[in-house]
Amino acid sequence: MTKIVPSKPHLPAERSSVGAYLASIGQGSRRGMLTALKAALAILTDRETGDIPDAEVPSWDWHSLGPAEIAAIKSRLAERFSPAYGNKVLAAIKGVLRSSWRLGQISRDEYARAVDLKPIRGERLPAGRELTPGELAALLNTCQADPSPAGPRDAALFGMGAYAGLRIAEAAGLSVSDYDLEAKSLRIVGKGSKERLVFVNGGTSDALEDWLSLRGAEFGPLFCPVGKGGTIRHSSISTTALQKVLAKRQRQSGVANFTWHDLRRTCIGEDLDAGVDLATVQAKVGHSDPRTTARYDRRGARAQIEAAAKRHMPYSRRAQE
Numbered sequence: 001m002t003k004i005v006p007s008k009p010h011l012p013a014e015r016s017s018v019g020a021y022l023a024s025i026g027q028g029s030r031r032g033m034l035t036a037l038k039a040a041l042a043i044l045t046d047r048e049t050g051d052i053p054d055a056e057v058p059s060w061d062w063h064s065l066g067p068a069e070i071a072a073i074k075s076r077l078a079e080r081f082s083p084a085y086g087n088k089v090l091a092a093i094k095g096v097l098r099s100s101w102r103l104g105q106i107s108r109d110e111y112a113r114a115v116d117l118k119p120i121r122g123e124r125l126p127a128g129r130e131l132t133p134g135e136l137a138a139l140l141n142t143c144q145a146d147p148s149p150a151g152p153r154d155a156a157l158f159g160m161g162a163y164a165g166l167r168i169a170e171a172a173g174l175s176v177s178d179y180d181l182e183a184k185s186l187r188i189v190g191k192g193s194k195e196r197l198v199f200v201n202g203g204t205s206d207a208l209e210d211w212l213s214l215r216g217a218e219f220g221p222l223f224c225p226v227g228k229g230g231t232i233r234h235s236s237i238s239t240t241a242l243q244k245v246l247a248k249r250q251r252q253s254g255v256a257n258f259t260w261h262d263l264r265r266t267c268i269g270e271d272l273d274a275g276v277d278l279a280t281v282q283a284k285v286g287h288s289d290p291r292t293t294a295r296y297d298r299r300g301a302r303a304q305i306e307a308a309a310k311r312h313m314p315y316s317r318r319a320q321e
Helices: 017-024 027-045 067-080 083-102 108-114 133-144 150-162 168-172 202-215 239-253 260-273 278-285 290-294 299-309
Strands: 185-189 195-199
Touching: 017 027, 017 083, 027 067, 027 083, 027 168, 067 083, 067 108, 083 108, 133 150, 133 239, 150 168, 150 202, 150 239, 150 260, 168 239, 168 260, 195 278, 239 260, 260 278, 278 290
Parallel strands: none
Antiparallel strands: 185 195
16 A cells, blocks of 8 residues: 655654644543544554554644545545544544644645545444443452452542543543532543533442542542552552553453443443433533434343344244254
């Protein structure tokens, strides 16, 4: 496969439209959008996304992309990825080109022509899987059996994903001041710096308060690293560290592989099953479009299963020799 455009990766850091774009979006979104730009650069240079170092992305000559090149990228994105991810990559490219215009690297007309394209059409079922009540119980039992501070911390983290529906970056970014003990509410800063309140109760708030009793109420990150011997370090915890927490508890409990997004997906499905209306669930998990929330509604699939069971095609299996 040939390269789409022979771009020149020699821009100084102070003129990087990528740096300006990433600085303009929420911290929790920067890693994902940088990866999206790497996917675009992989198409441009006929490589795999994983072969592209982070440092190469800001130095690329993104403002050289015109309508034809971006249309070609769109076509290849549609072939390789889901519509949602393909449109995420296009959004990242548009954001970089907007920064290029603001930096004076392209004219307003050049920017308008380059980004004048329709989104990739289509829809996919949500990726991942839902955890069963038994799997959640096994994970939480493993946490409760851990006598170190990591036990209640990890139980509270499972509550943030499977019961409060937070994104992994939202959980990692929480501060102690974001939790209102009396109201049992969390102040979440989500995508696009949009704030929302999420209310917790029952086991989620109990685990959170057990953790806080060990962590202490001093200002700083709500969830902190726990070292060997149970030492609590009052510093930020990364999303990578949270993924390692999931992997550790998954191994200990014997639960099949899952991701943080699977916890969030489970939360949405369970809330809708419990009769919570779609608009309330949408507000809780921070979706800007109710159609995104509706994609996780499994009630329609159950109705189809029940409908299929009401009719039977008159065919019998052959006898096995």
